Amino acid sequence: MLNSSPLRAVFIVLVALAGILFTLPNFVAPSTLDKLPDWLPKKQIVLGLDLQGGSHLLLEVNREEIVGERIKELRREARSILANDNGIGHLINTEGSKLTIELTDQENFDTALNALQELDIPLSQTLGGVGGVDEMVIDRTSDGNISILLTEEGITERLSSVVAQSIEVVRRRVDELGTTEPTIQRQGNDRILVQVPGFDDSERLKDVISKTARLTFHMVHPTMSAAQAKVQGLPEGTMILPSQDGGDELVFEEVAIGGESLVDSQPGFDPQTNAPIVTFRFDTRGGVKFAEITANNIGKRFAVVLDNQVITAPVINSAIPGGSGQIFGNFTAESANDLAVLLRAGALPATLDIIEERSVGPSLGADSVAAGQVAGFVGGLLVIIFMIAAYGTFGVFANISLIVNVTLILGTLSMLGATLTLPGIAGIVLTIGMAVDANVLIYERIREEKRAGRGSIQAIEAGFQRAFTTILDANVTTLIAAAILFFLGSGPIRGFAVTLAIGIITTLFTAYILTQFMISKWYARRRPKNLKIALLKILPSDFSFDFMTYRKFAYAFSIVTVVGSLALFGVKGLNLGIDFKGGSAIEVQSNEGPADIAELREIVGGLNLGDVQVQEFGTPQDVLIRVETQPGGDEAQQVAVTKVIEAVEAAGYDKRRSEVVGPTVSGELATTGALAVLAAMVAVLSYIWMRFEWQFAIGAIAALVHDVVLTIGLFALTGLEFNLASIAAILTIVGYSLNDTVVIYDRVRENLRKYRKKSISALINLSVNQTLSRTILTSITTLMALGALVVFGGEVIRSFTLAMAWGVLVGTYSTIFVGSPLLINFKLTARKEVAKKEERRADGASV
Incomplete structure (x- = not known):
């Protein structure tokens, strides 16, 4: 042992030096690191959200919506194949992930069944994969009808594809916010984890990330209002959508032009009123179509619809060439900027539900x-x-x-x-x-x-x-x-x-x-x-105690x-945290002196959020507020947290952190x-x-x-x-x-x-x-x-x-x-x- 190998000494010294070299960048300013030679280690330890602040969101793709949208799409395609291409009379019923088609003439059964087989395309081929997954089973039912049933494998495959697309959209949106080193990654088959260090405005982050931002343009019905349609019945091919100003609009179901044709969107101001607006520009194909629509519908109203809500529905006064336009609404400068970010990043292929939030x-x-x-x-x-x-x-x-x-x-x-x-x-x-x-x-x-x-x-x-x-x-x-x-x-x-x-x-x-x-x-x-x-002798040398006795x-x-x-x-029982029983936890700090626990209990108790606990947390200025899981699910939980934060901030408290865990995650x-x-x-x-x-x-x-x-x-x-x-x-x-x-x-x-x-x-x-x-x-x-x-x-x-x-x-x-x-x-x-x-x-x- 006394004559240890020189190689051993070299190895020990090299390992120790490597540890020092890789540790030192953490104590050097980034500007100084940039000036050092490239061969030197420059990586720094990344501080977690709990050490530098920031927001953590766990998003889940809405499975029911994916299935529902796919069933609607199949219903339209089946109707087109049977009625338009083959002239076969039929009735279609929808139940969950299943379509049941009843033919008016059973002699057309084989023709209809064969025609519908073109819907059954292996899913991975349509989604760019290899091998093919059967998305549906098309078969005869016991009572002589045709059933189209989505398979679990097909739903899972489509869900996986939607998550992959959603990750790219979310990444573009977060990057547009100007944040640094965000973490955006898949978790399981249907979830996306988003962590944004240094960005603690979780409300704004949620708004930007979770909005589907599906932008479509529809013609407004020229002769009937939404109120009349509710009384007299909907004209064929129309639907009623809520308007941003609190009313309703009767618009045609057909999408005149889709948001996928957008190539740019920027916030701006109306030169006449100085109100915030959002400008947009279509690609060449979309621009030509937009010009045609506006030229053919002068004097009619044109609805701009975002996530099934009418943002604005102005009258077309003249043809709009050039493929650009403006969206007016009740915008603030920040909300106009956020909408422009959403439109530039593209629409999410499905709704993302927030099931866990930590800020x-x-x-x-x-x-x-x-x-x-x-x-x-x-x-x-x-x-x-x-x-x-x-x-x-x-x-x-x-x-x-x-x-x-x-x-x-x-x-x-x-x-x-x-x-x-x-x-x-x-x-x-x-x-x-x-x-x-x-x-x-x-x-x-x-x-x-x-x-x-x-x-x-x-x-x-x-x-x-x-x-x-x-x-x-x-x-x-x-x-x-x-x-x-x-x-x-x-x-x-x-x-x-x-x-x-x-x-x-x-x-x-x-x-x-x-x-x-x-x-x-x-x-x-x-x-x-x-x-x-x-x-220092902890025990005498001859100490012996008979423990086994x-x-x-x-x-x-x-x-x-x-x-x-x-x-x-x-x-x-155990005092279970929100990790295990769900709910919300908000830590706040008093701006002036010790926190008034009784006052906070009264403020939060008046929000009618069920069981709410308010307790000291560390220093006399710090308070922890816990809100039980809300009956309305994850969305209701988010609303409850927003109410609490707004109420306590109005009373002179600053939010230090917040956690929301839905019942699924807990x-x-x-x-x-x-x-x-x-x-x-x-x-x-x-x-x-x-x-x-x-x-x-x-x-x-x-x-x-x-x-x-x-x-x-x-x-x-x-x-x-x-x-x-x-x-x-x-x-x-x-x-x-x-x-x-x-x-x-x-x-x-x-x-x-x-x-x-x-x-x-x-x-x-x-x-x-x-x-x-x-x-x-x-x-x-x-x-x-x-x-x-x-x-x-x-x-x-x-x-x-x-x-x-x-x-x-x-x-x-x-x-x-x-x-x-x-x-x-x-x-x-x-x-x-x-x-x-x-x-x-x-x-x-x-x-």
């Missing part, structure tokens, strides 16, 4: 950054001071590794262009606490080897070698939890998972390779006569607390959260079963269930909000608890081979005592880091960090008093079988 103001984002920085600095400083106090020179090595570790995490995030969120900062701070665990494992192992009579060099080498397996097993279990968080989580939770996973990988490098390199170089230079590792008392205590937690959960999040916890347990059970024996896997899962149930009991007892971040906290507890349990299990496995005549109770007791110093030290450093998050991290993630701190405590307890003694009850006594397995492995290796 963070820039001031709250800045506060979150400051809170995260303070929490990270305080937590890191506490850990650094403690490690020096506990291990002296070796603590300095651990701290250098820790600093390099954080640098590598930040550098990796920069290199990947990953998004850093507030839970992501929590992941880094948690890594600070947990990364020390690897160094503590190594140092405590070196101390053991030294006490066993080994020389300094041999103790150091044996300490690193024997600790590595434990470090690997412990970190892999946490990595499993992080991976499940990433794949099943969303938004900030995935950010937490990314930073945690990166932190685990960098910890393996810094704690084992870097620390070993530094210690070897230090020892080669100093050659100390006495290898003093620990300055008290295991029945521990079982009784655990059973009482578990049953009590389940009872609390059953009686009180149900999915609840299901996904439960699956995430279950998947984590199954995954780690499989890993431990593979690495150890079945008894170890069952014991680890029992300890895991114990910790999860007690954490749920904490939420039920305290009334802390249980949201998506709470699921992340539980999964982190799963990782930490397993980390702790695996360390002891690894020592039990080692002692099973070493002490073949000891009773299983004495052997487990010995293993717990041998690792007790490490368990206590790791818990202290992790709690220091989490304590800084609890105190300085801010109200938004307080329940998240409190749950993790609680998990560290119960995880430490369960490792010693649940997971370890259960091995006795699971009859882990067959050390002869273990010996036979070892002999068979040895025989196999020697063959």
Whole structure:
């Protein structure tokens, strides 16, 4: 070890330098970065919406509308084929995704059925794909009619195509707003995620994105008004549409000219009245058609229709050549600009419903950054001071590794262009606490080897070698939890998972390779006569406590607390956040002095929005308002939030953030959260079963269930909000608890081979005592880091960090008093079988 390879030294230096180079751009102004050579890294960490403010929307394509529009289209095409092309009399009935065609003369049945087959074109061919998906089934019904039924595969394929088209339209619209680095991506088959950093006017963003903006031009009926048509009946080929001024217009169904012919649209002002208007220009073909329509209909009214609403319906006074015109309406300068943006970007192929909305103001984002920085600095400083106090020179090595570790995490995030969120900062701070665990494992192992009579060099080498397996097993279990968080989580939770996973990988490098390199170089230079590792003794060298004697008392205590937690959960339930029950949450801040909670309750209560909660949130100036799910669905929820924001802003409060989660999303999040916890347990059970024996896997899962149930009991007892971040906290507890349990299990496995005549109770007791110093030290450093998050991290993630701190405590307890003694009850006594397995492995290796 003392003669480490020069290549190893070069590798360590290169990795550390790479981490520094990729991290530095985050501390340099963008203008300075532009002046640097192109070969230098320039990527910066992208701050999430919760750190820089912005808007998050989850949009869903309206499936019913897609089916309805397609059925209408098929109805027109079928009527044209049968009546116009073949002269076949018929009646068409519509029901959901099915057309039923009744022929007036059954002798034409075969002719009609064959003629209608031209409608059945493989969908992927019409949508530019390959292979073909049958969109419909055309068949004879039992009563002698013809049915045209849309298939589920066809609807899904058309929905997928609509989402792809919608993404491009949404991207053009967002780009027109002048925002920077928006995220617009597909989620599943029918959803689009839109995140726009730095743009916190979510109302305007929703208006611009969710409007279909289908522009059409129709002739107004020349002799009959909408009111007359309602009394006398609609003339054939006409429809009644609402007008922007509050009335109705009777227009012809036929589209005189469509918005697809538009090539440009700009906001402007009427030179006579100075009122805001929108100008438009058609392409050559559209311009010719527009000129013909206006020339042939002088004196008649021409309706400009946007999303089935008449914006204006002026009288055509003369032919309009050149293919350009103006749209007049009750516009403001901003609404005229937004309409021009919509028309330039093109119409959405379908309606997009907003099913989830999150908005963070820039001031709250800045506060979150400051809170995260303070929490990270305080937590890191506490850990650094403690490690020096506990291990002296070796603590300095651990701290250098820790600093390099954080640098590598930040550098990796920069290199990947990953998004850093507030839970992501929590992941880094948690890594600070947990990364020390690897160094503590190594140092405590070196101390053991030294006490066993080994020389300094041999103790150091044996300490690193024997600790590595434990470090690997412990970190892999946490990595499993992080991976499940990433794949099943969303938004900030995935950010937490990314930073945690990166932190685990960098910890393996810094704690084992870097620390070993530094210690070897230090020892080669100093050659100390006495290898003093620990300055602060947590426990005396000869400390031994018979934990297993008290295991029945521990079982009784655990059973009482578990049953009590389940009872609390059953009686009180959880204070579910909007992630799981739907609804809205709006955080506001008073402009002048402390917030008046009673006044706000009266203001919001007068809006008739059902169950509304108003409570302090952090500082006396901050207030959190929760509104229950509205009966009118997602659209009604959006209206409710708008009402609340307008009412509180009029009372002198600023909106800091808002969240709206529809019932569809909340149900999915609840299901996904439960699956995430279950998947984590199954995954780690499989890993431990593979690495150890079945008894170890069952014991680890029992300890895991114990910790999860007690954490749920904490939420039920305290009334802390249980949201998506709470699921992340539980999964982190799963990782930490397993980390702790695996360390002891690894020592039990080692002692099973070493002490073949000891009773299983004495052997487990010995293993717990041998690792007790490490368990206590790791818990202290992790709690220091989490304590800084609890105190300085801010109200938004307080329940998240409190749950993790609680998990560290119960995880430490369960490792010693649940997971370890259960091995006795699971009859882990067959050390002869273990010996036979070892002999068979040895025989196999020697063959």
